[in-house]
Amino acid sequence: MNAGNDIAIDVRGLSKSFGGREVVHDLSMQVKRGSIYGFLGPNGSGKTTTIRILCGLLTPDSGEGTCLGYDILRDAEKIKRQVGYMTQRFSLYQDLSVRENLEFVARLYGLADARGAARDMIKRLGLSGREEQLAGELSGGWKQRLALGACTLPNPKLLLLDEPTAGVDPKARRDFWNEIHALAAEGLTVLVSTHYMDEAERCHEIAYIAYGHLLARGTVDEVIAKSALTTYTVTGELGGLAAELDHKPGVDMVAPFGTSLHVSGRDAAALEASIAPWREKSGLHWQKSHPSLEDVFIELMNRSRDNFQ
Amino acid sequence: MSTIRATGPVSEIRDRFGFLRRSYAMMAKEFIQLRRDRVSFAMIVAIPVMQLLLFGYAINTTPHHLPSAVLLQEDSDLARSVLKALENTAYFRFVYEVHDVEDFDNLLKSGKVLFGVEIPRGFERAVRRGDKPALLVAADATDPVAASSALGSLGMIVQTALQHDLYIGDAPALPFEIRAHARYNPAAESRINIVPGLVGTILTMTMLIFTALSVTREIERGTMESLLSMPIKPVEVMLGKIVPYIVVGFIQAFLIVNIGVFLFGVPVLGNLLLLAALSTLFIATNLAIGYTFSTIAQNQLQAIQMSFMFFLPSLLLSGFMFPFAGMPAWAQYLGECLPLTHYLRIVRAIMLKGASMPNLRFDAVALAILMLVAMTIAVTRFRRTLD
Numbered sequence: 001m002n003a004g005n006d007i008a009i010d011v012r013g014l015s016k017s018f019g020g021r022e023v024v025h026d027l028s029m030q031v032k033r034g035s036i037y038g039f040l041g042p043n044g045s046g047k048t049t050t051i052r053i054l055c056g057l058l059t060p061d062s063g064e065g066t067c068l069g070y071d072i073l074r075d076a077e078k079i080k081r082q083v084g085y086m087t088q089r090f091s092l093y094q095d096l097s098v099r100e101n102l103e104f105v106a107r108l109y110g111l112a113d114a115r116g117a118a119r120d121m122i123k124r125l126g127l128s129g130r131e132e133q134l135a136g137e138l139s140g141g142w143k144q145r146l147a148l149g150a151c152t153l154p155n156p157k158l159l160l161l162d163e164p165t166a167g168v169d170p171k172a173r174r175d176f177w178n179e180i181h182a183l184a185a186e187g188l189t190v191l192v193s194t195h196y197m198d199e200a201e202r203c204h205e206i207a208y209i210a211y212g213h214l215l216a217r218g219t220v221d222e223v224i225a226k227s228a229l230t231t232y233t234v235t236g237e238l239g240g241l242a243a244e245l246d247h248k249p250g251v252d253m254v255a256p257f258g259t260s261l262h263v264s265g266r267d268a269a270a271l272e273a274s275i276a277p278w279r280e281k282s283g284l285h286w287q288k289s290h291p292s293l294e295d296v297f298i299e300l301m302n303r304s305r306d307n308f309q
Numbered sequence: 310m311s312t313i314r315a316t317g318p319v320s321e322i323r324d325r326f327g328f329l330r331r332s333y334a335m336m337a338k339e340f341i342q343l344r345r346d347r348v349s350f351a352m353i354v355a356i357p358v359m360q361l362l363l364f365g366y367a368i369n370t371t372p373h374h375l376p377s378a379v380l381l382q383e384d385s386d387l388a389r390s391v392l393k394a395l396e397n398t399a400y401f402r403f404v405y406e407v408h409d410v411e412d413f414d415n416l417l418k419s420g421k422v423l424f425g426v427e428i429p430r431g432f433e434r435a436v437r438r439g440d441k442p443a444l445l446v447a448a449d450a451t452d453p454v455a456a457s458s459a460l461g462s463l464g465m466i467v468q469t470a471l472q473h474d475l476y477i478g479d480a481p482a483l484p485f486e487i488r489a490h491a492r493y494n495p496a497a498e499s500r501i502n503i504v505p506g507l508v509g510t511i512l513t514m515t516m517l518i519f520t521a522l523s524v525t526r527e528i529e530r531g532t533m534e535s536l537l538s539m540p541i542k543p544v545e546v547m548l549g550k551i552v553p554y555i556v557v558g559f560i561q562a563f564l565i566v567n568i569g570v571f572l573f574g575v576p577v578l579g580n581l582l583l584l585a586a587l588s589t590l591f592i593a594t595n596l597a598i599g600y601t602f603s604t605i606a607q608n609q610l611q612a613i614q615m616s617f618m619f620f621l622p623s624l625l626l627s628g629f630m631f632p633f634a635g636m637p638a639w640a641q642y643l644g645e646c647l648p649l650t651h652y653l654r655i656v657r658a659i660m661l662k663g664a665s666m667p668n669l670r671f672d673a674v675a676l677a678i679l680m681l682v683a684m685t686i687a688v689t690r691f692r693r694t695l696d
Contacts, residue, residue, distance in 0.1 A: 052695060055538050056538070056694070057534065057537055057538055057694050057695050058694055058695055058696055059694060059696055077540060080538060080539060080540045081540045083538070085535065085538040086535075087531065087534045087535050087538075089531040089534075090531070091530075091531045091532050091533075091534050091535035091536075092532070092535070093532055094530070105539065108539045108540065108541050109539065109540060110540075150535075151535075
């Protein structure tokens with residue numbers, strides 16, 4: 001093990017292209033041991049590619065670094081033994097039962113008592129009584145719990161979860177996150193990619209990646225603070241207001257949230273000037289507020305599209 | 310900000326051609342997909358061309374220059390000119406000359422020759438005395454097609470060829486008797502020949518398909534991604550996918566041989582254990598080849614097409630449908646690369662000729678080499694990453 005004992009993932013300058021299109025560009029990141037690290041970004045931004053590089057499924061075109069102290073280029077086999085990777089698409093065997101899937105994984109990792117390990121995991125997952133059910137017949141939420149169980153079965157030190165909660169109902173999502181926090185409390189490092197803002201807010205640290213570029217990182221509060229976005233929340237008779245404000249100088253983003261409207265801009269002075277005519281209008285209530293994480297991300301995404309596309 | 314506007318419903322008049330428009334849309338889509346699937350596209354050309362070339366050039370149901378041995382118990386001028394005359398018929402090509410009956414029998418048994426001509430001791434003297442001695446021509450009738458045309462016209466042709474010979478002259482009949490003996494299948498029954506061959510063809514077909522889909526199926530179902538992220542080596546994946554089907558193949562072989570013996574009365578003269586052992590080798594070889602296809606194919610359809618492209622020449626060039634010895638040299642070399650060719654020799658030799666391991670060493674080694682080559686390609690082709 002090298003000096004960075006409290007760092008689980010430490011990579012620098014990762015790049016990867018497919019057919020001439022650069023999917024990950026010069027990406028560097030550090031993830032502390034025992035932390036939950038959220039990986040956010042639009043579809044096709046390079047999240048899955050980065051995760052696959054970290055667990056040795058893809059070789060980066062350039063860049064270097066370590067994962068659990070092992071070199072990601074040379075020690076892929078050692079990394080595989082200590083990493084649990086949960087793929088975006090359900091990738092257990094649909095035609096094997098819950099128990100058979102878990103026993104298969106346990107045997108691949110060479111666990112001494114594969115049956116016992118599978119039995120314990122079934123209990124921990126709350127799948128008792130369903131162990132003989134085929135994995136393909138489970139509901140979305142249970143499938144995802146089973147997949148998490150399968151990748152934690154060999155007691156990994158690092159979990160890589162690629163959009164684990166896509167298409168899962170809110171209750172199952174909450175249970176899932178409670179489980180992840182419990183695992184992190186036991187010392188496991190978790191890197192999780194997601195589209196959901198509420199999930200991002202449950203992470204210790206987040207990184208935002210778009211078009212292969214890492215655009216922001218830190219705690220949720222740090223990312224919001226660094227964005228330097230000024231946001232107003234408008235309520236009242238909003239009819240037509242969004243269309244009128246859009247594309248005014250200083251107005252970078254107009255987004256309806258239920259009965260209110262978020263109006264944001266990077267240049268506070270220009271924004272104030274542009275919205276001044278509407279601020280006095282009767283029936284509209286303006287309030288200066290903090291941007292939400294979503295405001296920040298959409299703003300980052302719009303900005304990066306201007307820069308990279 | 311952009312809005313997506315719904316377009317209005319298609320007018321009633323245009324919808325009268327709805328049937329044609331929808332069919333056209335489907336056709337256009339199919340053509341685009343076909344064009345993108347390079348392998349399928351190549352098959353459209355490759356299958357007819359391959360069939361035609363193989364049928365046209367490689368297959369010959371009245372084969373010539375069949376490998377033959379001569380058991381020479383007398384080295385006389387007459388014996389030499391009779392052999393020459395036999396070779397001049399273009400049916401025989403003498404590749405072995407032996408002086409011992411046991412060697413002679415082994416050559417036939419191992420399938421190295423299809424015919425054996427025995428020139429008995431005192432042949433020339435008996436001819437001069439007008440005793441009409443017997444010239445024995447033994448044929449391997451496990452493949453009746455190859456043997457029959459040569460045997461059928463033997464007497465006539467030999468006489469014509471010997472016409473200007475010193476001892477025979479213009480005699481109205483041959484001064485010796487040609488006694489043809491169809492060994493191993495004296496009644497030239499085709500089922501005796503076909504049933505052992507079917508063991509091989511059925512196994513080729515079923516074994517290839519079992520493993521040809523194994524890797525592509527994991528990729529298509531998405532299970533390969535998590536499998537690759539776990540600590541398992543390519544050779545372990547391969548063995549895990551091949552071994553279960555060896556059992557399946559063994560059960561199949563057992564069924565076919567039993568049906569052949571009890572329903573069709575095909576004999577099993579040789580050692581059953583040897584047959585079982587070499588059949589297992591053949592099963593494993595086909596599974597390894599199927600597995601290799603699955604590491605090369607990009608989807609399940611391509612894997613099936615590759616198996617088909619392999620199965621077709623196996624049927625045509627192995628000696629199952631048409632006599633192996635009758636094919637031109639290039640087709641024979643191609644045939645030697647197919648496991649079915651070697652297994653057919655093995656299964657026919659054990660069941661019909663009672664051959665033992667020393668007779669079959671060449672074909673057994675050939676099968677083992679083909680299996681190892683396929684496995685090596687499979688392990689190197691297996692992608693350990695998703696790159």
